[in-house]
Amino acid sequence: MLKDLWAYMRSKPITYGLATLFAMLSNLIGMVPNRVVETFVDTVVANQLSNQRLMTLMLTFLLAIVTLYLVDLSWVILILGNAYTYVKDLRHHFFKRLLGFRAPFYERFRSGDLITRLSSDMDMVGDFLGYGFMMVVGDCFRCVAVFVVMLLLYPAKLVLISLSPFILFSVIMYYVSQTFDRLYDQKRDAVVALNQEVLESVEGVRVMRAFGQSETLQTNFANRTQDVVAQADRLNPYFATFGSVPNIFGGLSLAISLTYGGYLLGQGQVTLGQLVAVQMYLGMFHMSIWGLSEIIVMYRQAMISYGKLTTLQTEKGEPDQEGNLPISQIEQIEFRDYSFTYPGAKLKSLDHISFKISKGQTLGLVGKTGAGKSSLIRQLLRQYPLSHQGEILINGQSIENFDLSQYESLVAYVPQEHILFSKSVADNIYFSNPQADESSLDQAIIAADFKKDIVNLNQGLDTMIGEKGVAISGGQKQRVSLARAFLAQGDLLILDDSLSAVDAKTESQIIDNLKAQAQDQIKIIVSHRLSAVEEADLILVLDQGKIIQQGSHQELISQDGWYQAQARRQGYLKEVSPYETR
């Protein structure tokens, strides 16, 4: 962390150079009042205090503290302002990385963990850069400056003996901070678990209520908060140690200096003014040590937080080989003997899949639940690393050769679970194509058969839909997601079981609209209802990752097999197939 922060500070030489200069200046000016008091005391003891002398001393004192205030204000504003900018840049950087990560990453990192990393962990690093820099530069310089000035102005033996308790203090702090790291890490984990609990509870609150599990929810939450308290309780003595131990050693140092200084005063080796001034310098030294012990705490916390951010930095997010071949349209998709196994899984989810589909055609994907339909889609969406067992070709070239973001911009996708944002209905639809005009928006809404619903929304298209679209029905959410995909006008439209929440009439209306509107598109429709794929040019029936049947609706319906059995269940056929009885 220190190396990275140092590199950052070096990239802003003027800011940090000026701040360091001002910090040094501040510490030097901060010693002027001590010198004034020393002179004052010695002048009083020598009975030489005239009004003019008193006025000069007081004016010097006042000037010193006003200048000190102005200098401190300048460098503190400079440093803190810069720390906020640093955290802002860090957030942008990691947010961009998060957007680049694929599904396996999100399966490993929980949302609560990521929120903690992007919020409190980053703040902690920013605090260290801001307050930490202030303390390190200010307190370190003050320690050294006070030590040197004391050695120059006062008897070395008095200075060294007075400061000796701080050596023991450093040793104790070193050992205490070792345990602190471990406990702080545990407390952070407890906070992550609490964040996760809150997220899941808010998302699942309706399900929990429906199952009468509100109390369980409360108990879980209470347990998580109790964990945080327990971890904090274990950590508090260490915080207290960092805060109070410097006071003990500071007090010890003062006591030693008074005792030994009193002895030297009796011997005539120091003046009373010098003895008073030494106490004031020791006070400054003590303040610096106290500040430095605070900075140790902050440093330890920032180190742990930075470690968490570094993990995100070293995580491999992008698909294995990001190609750079430009792509402006998708004309053909081909799976050539392609197999895929999820990372860590034993069984193949796609097993020797081969098919080809071209511009203007529709592919239907059907099959039992867990057959591999969504897995096939996820491969096309590049959500998982390619297996390299077989090939996926786009326009005759391996999919991994293409520039990913260009390829993605040609794909319009409606996932199984509709994700809507806390924005208006219109904004949710415009999301896929913010430049689209109103007439395109209208067409997309008509195609998704959502027009008739708008009148029922209290503010029409401007109706805000809460997190995950709580204010509208499941079928409406699905059609908002569809309209969003239609507005994207991509070359490839993928509907992953996206018509499940609409009735049969609406479904057939949407399918007709689709056919009429985007004739050049390649469409892939995953569905449990055969009516959604009935008019597809090619239908694949999947089972355990394999294609067990393929053809058009008419071909499949006349073949003995899963499709025919489904057709009968869904009212297409009357007679019983032998497949159904197996």
Ligand SMILES: Nc1ncnc2c1ncn2[C@@H]1O[C@H](COP(=O)(O)OP(=O)(O)OP(=O)(O)O)[C@@H](O)[C@H]1O
């Ligand atoms: N992220 C994952 N990690 C490991 N295995 C997975 C993952 N996602 C799916 N699978 C497995 O891959 C197989 C195919 O799942 P997939 O989601 O593709 O089925 P599906 O045909 O879309 O099912 P459904 O119709 O229920 O949506 C299943 O055995 C499933 O358990």
